[in-house]
Amino acid sequence: MSLALVTGATSGIGRAFARHLARAHHDLIVVARTRHRLEELAEDLKRESGVRVEILPADLSTAEGCRSVEDRLAAPPFVDLLVNNAGIMLREPFPYTRDADEERLLAVNVRAVLRLTHAALPVMIERETGRIVNVASFSAHGSGGLATTYPASKSWVLAFSEAVGRSAGVRRAGVGIMALLPGFTRTELHERSGIDLTGLPRWMWLDADRVADAALRDL
Ligand SMILES: NC(=O)c1ccc[n+]([C@@H]2O[C@H](COP(=O)([O-])OP(=O)(O)OC[C@H]3O[C@@H](n4cnc5c(N)ncnc54)[C@H](OP(=O)(O)O)[C@@H]3O)[C@@H](O)[C@H]2O)c1
Numbered sequence: 606m607s608l609a610l611v612t613g614a615t616s617g618i619g620r621a622f623a624r625h626l627a628r629a630h631h632d633l634i635v636v637a638r639t640r641h642r643l644e645e646l647a648e649d650l651k652r653e654s655g656v657r658v659e660i661l662p663a664d665l666s667t668a669e670g671c672r673s674v675e676d677r678l679a680a681p682p683f684v685d686l687l688v689n690n691a692g693i694m695l696r697e698p699f700p701y702t703r704d705a706d707e708e709r710l711l712a713v714n715v716r717a718v719l720r721l722t723h724a725a726l727p728v729m730i731e732r733e734t735g736r737i738v739n740v741a742s743f744s745a746h747g748s749g750g751l752a753t754t755y756p757a758s759k760s761w762v763l764a765f766s767e768a769v770g771r772s773a774g775v776r777r778a779g780v781g782i783m784a785l786l787p788g789f790t791r792t793e794l795h796e797r798s799g800i801d802l803t804g805l806p807r808w809m810w811l812d813a814d815r816v817a818d819a820a821l822r823d824l
Contacts, residue, residue, distance in 0.1 A: 617792025
């Protein structure tokens with residue numbers, strides 16, 4: 606039995622990760638902003654899989670929110686798998702966005718991934734065990750179009766994961782870092798950001814459960 610921490614666990618791909626991990630008998634720490642959704646998720650997972658679930662409400666767009674998750678990552682019992690999944694998208698294309706929204710996107714999609722990886726890695730290296738999954742996007746390869754700065758943030762997640770994963774200390778310790786690049790997946794992401802994708806053909810859509818399942822197999 607190991608311990609996994611999933612950010613953005615209350616919906617979409619993060620929720621699917623939490624469910625798959627619980628079914629595989631991993632205890633969980635689930636992170637998102639909305640406490641009542643975390644409580645419902647924890648109850649569901651405990652009932653379905655009998656694992657231990659700790660809820661950690663935190664807004665990862667804020668420094669305090671990141672700090673509370675960092676503190677948890679640095680304390681025993683230590684996390685064996687970190688899934689940096691929480692991410693947001695903006696509706697307007699750059700430069701017609703507000704600075705405050707762009708900064709929020711950078712804070713959740715980039716800064717939180719950096720900070721939580723920074724908090725988790727030293728412990729994993731010291732223990733010579735651990736895995737990190739950073740959820741990027743197929744748009745990390747520069748497809749542009751939708752929500753301009755979103756793909757740029759996901760390119761950073763991909764480049765960061767590859768660079769850190771190849772670093773000598775991480776490899777010597779046997780710690781693994783994987784970037785996950787899903788295609789369009791049915792979740793709350795596009796609706797939350799007000800992006801209308803109803804015209805997208807059905808065959809282009811992925812199912813969040815299958816994304817999480819494939820990711821965990823690859824890992
Ligand atoms: N859906 C797609 O087509 C797609 C494709 C490629 C990549 N992705 C990536 O997959 C990841 C998961 O997205 P999803 O599609 O599953 O989205 P989603 O259904 O909107 O879920 C987002 C999750 O993140 C949490 N969250 C949002 N803002 C947060 C914040 N400031 N602090 C902490 N938690 C926050 C949400 O819970 P609260 O609102 O309660 O905080 C929710 O649990 C993201 O990184 C996204 O970029 C998605």
